[in-house]
Amino acid sequence: MTVDTVLTLEDFEPHIDSGFTIVHGGDLEIVLTLVEATPIKIYGKPEGMIRKPFSLLFQSIFQDALEQRLFRLRHDVMGDLEIFLVPTARNETGIQYLATFN
Numbered sequence: 001m002t003v004d005t006v007l008t009l010e011d012f013e014p015h016i017d018s019g020f021t022i023v024h025g026g027d028l029e030i031v032l033t034l035v036e037a038t039p040i041k042i043y044g045k046p047e048g049m050i051r052k053p054f055s056l057l058f059q060s061i062f063q064d065a066l067e068q069r070l071f072r073l074r075h076d077v078m079g080d081l082e083i084f085l086v087p088t089a090r091n092e093t094g095i096q097y098l099a100t101f102n
Helices: 009-015
Strands: 019-023 030-039 054-060 069-075 079-090 095-101
Touching: 009 030, 009 054, 054 079
Parallel strands: none
Antiparallel strands: 019 030, 019 069, 030 054, 054 095, 069 079, 079 095
């Protein structure tokens, strides 16, 4: 997908339970599993919306939380994507990350 592509909830829904690999310069490979793709309720009639807002919840088995920032993720079907991720919770599996698209 190109940088100018407007991603939607429908783009991600078929990929729930699949892996998105964080692309970086180090030797460590971090795979995030997409566990939820959820629409966000719209209040009023916002003008100029380019998509319906939604959020994505990812789960990592990596125990150390990454800082919130823009990451390049690679997916087997969707290709390379740049997504701003925020660590939101630690559970028995690892760290959860949230991405919000307005």
